[in-house]
Amino acid sequence: MNPVSTLNYFMPTRILAGKDSVYNERSFLAQLGQKALVVTGKKSARINGAYDDAVKALTANGQDYVLYDRVMANPTDTCVYEAGALARKEGCDFVLAIGGGSPMDAAKAAAVLGIKDIPKEDLFGTSFTSALPLAAVPTTAGTGSETTPYSVLVDTTGPDGKTPKEGGPAKRSIGSPLLFPRFAFLDAKYMAGLNRETTVNTAIDALSHAVEGFLSRRANYVSDILAKESICLIMDNVEPLLAFTVDSAAAVFPAEAREKLLLASAIAGMVIAQTGTALPHSMGYLFTINWNTDHGRANGLLLKSFLFWCREREAAASISPRIPELCAALGMELEPFFAILEKLLGQREKASEAELQDWGSQPMKNGANTYIQPTQEEILRIYRESVG
Ligand code: NAP
Numbered sequence: 559m560n561p562v563s564t565l566n567y568f569m570p571t572r573i574l575a576g577k578d579s580v581y582n583e584r585s586f587l588a589q590l591g592q593k594a595l596v597v598t599g600k601k602s603a604r605i606n607g608a609y610d611d612a613v614k615a616l617t618a619n620g621q622d623y624v625l626y627d628r629v630m631a632n633p634t635d636t637c638v639y640e641a642g643a644l645a646r647k648e649g650c651d652f653v654l655a656i657g658g659g660s661p662m663d664a665a666k667a668a669a670v671l672g673i674k675d676i677p678k679e680d681l682f683g684t685s686f687t688s689a690l691p692l693a694a695v696p697t698t699a700g701t702g703s704e705t706t707p708y709s710v711l712v713d714t715t716g717p718d719g720k721t722p723k724e725g726g727p728a729k730r731s732i733g734s735p736l737l738f739p740r741f742a743f744l745d746a747k748y749m750a751g752l753n754r755e756t757t758v759n760t761a762i763d764a765l766s767h768a769v770e771g772f773l774s775r776r777a778n779y780v781s782d783i784l785a786k787e788s789i790c791l792i793m794d795n796v797e798p799l800l801a802f803t804v805d806s807a808a809a810v811f812p813a814e815a816r817e818k819l820l821l822a823s824a825i826a827g828m829v830i831a832q833t834g835t836a837l838p839h840s841m842g843y844l845f846t847i848n849w850n851t852d853h854g855r856a857n858g859l860l861l862k863s864f865l866f867w868c869r870e871r872e873a874a875a876s877i878s879p880r881i882p883e884l885c886a887a888l889g890m891e892l893e894p895f896f897a898i899l900e901k902l903l904g905q906r907e908k909a910s911e912a913e914l915q916d917w918g919s920q921p922m923k924n925g926a927n928t929y930i931q932p933t934q935e936e937i938l939r940i941y942r943e944s945v946g
């Protein structure tokens with residue numbers, strides 16, 4: 559890719575990585591305001607020490623805070639309106655997100671609603687003009703939400719007002735530069751107790767971001783460099799991921815691998831901040847909505863067939879090839895990579911014919927973002943090959 563052909567690169571998040579960064583770098587938090595809305599999931603932030611560190615840092619800074627700790631996996635619109643109302647009631651002037659992608663994404667929407675209660679169409683339609691400043695402390699290494707301008711939420715009534723029973727609820731992504739965290743504190747010590755399932759699924763999510771960003775129509779010279787580096791970092795840590803079994807204690811996963819995966823995830827976030835995600839993310843949302851499949855696993859189930867299709871279409875048309883360069887970053891051809899992926903995923907879920915037909919007929923928002931435009935038939939084929 560020509561480095562100067564077109565380039566539009568924007569990433570305003572200051573990354574502060576290292577052990578005890580939340581406390582040691584608390585002077586940055588002090589810039590954000592007087593009173594924080596601290597947003598967490600239901601349990602893990604208190605168990606892994608991130609909440610205690612945040613409280614210590616805020617207290618040392620003389621900053622007040624109030625806790626919202628009701629964020630569920632795949633956060634809903636209802637949850638973010640509740641958090642936003644709490645921020646307004648308590649007079650919070652900034653937001654501190656602690657957790658995996660779910661609390662970080664919920665915190666971003668709460669930062670918008672913490673200023674003003676706006677209708678849901680305006681939130682999802684991104685017609686807001688301000689948000690409280692936000693800092694993020696990721697405690698999983700996957701979503702990269704700490705470096706993205708996105709908040710992915712479940713719209714419980716669906717885009718056109720249908721009830722969940724009528725097939726309404728959908729994962730919808732809000733994207734606005736106002737949602738970039740000002741600061742991202744990366745400290746892998748919080749992940750010491752992360753189980754095999756979340757460690758592996760989130761690593762696959764980060765890998766999907768880097769791969770999809772590399773295969774995005776919006777990829778540019780800088781996002782490519784970041785994508786390849788993130789892929790290399792993740793692939794360098796495939797051995798510990800493969801060795802991590804469901805019976806292993808979380809503590810056996812090497813701390814150094816956790817650090818590298820956390821960095822790789824933040825870098826992959828910087829990639830999709832530029833490029834957006836591509837076809838697998840849109841397709842995977844339907845696994846999560848219908849089967850409650852973990853987000854990272856949902857992407858992982860689709861990667862193999864998606865990449866086969868990319869390679870096939872590249873070979874058949876005059877599309878400038880991306881797969882050989884991707885394989886160079888992976889450090890291997892697609893086939894051995896798929897063998898690794900299969901080991902990480904284990905037994906695949908199976909869809910019914912009705913599910914395949916239904917999902918395969920739905921429009922995929924990020925299909926258009928992919929460097930090759932998929933037809934509806936090809937989308938159905940990828941679903942069939944992945945979970946048929
Ligand atoms: P998550 O839903 O945030 O967390 C999954 C589970 O891990 C929860 O049970 C959580 O517990 C637990 N957990 C988190 N940190 C832990 C730790 N350090 N130790 C032990 N347990 C821990 O999962 P995620 O995969 O990180 O986030 C997925 C969400 O992010 C999805 O909604 C997805 O759509 C979104 N996403 C966003 C972006 C973006 O750019 N914004 C990109 C990709 C994905 P608690 O609930 O108790 O905290």
Ligand code: FE
Nearest residue numbers: 701763767853
């Ligand atoms: Fe993702």
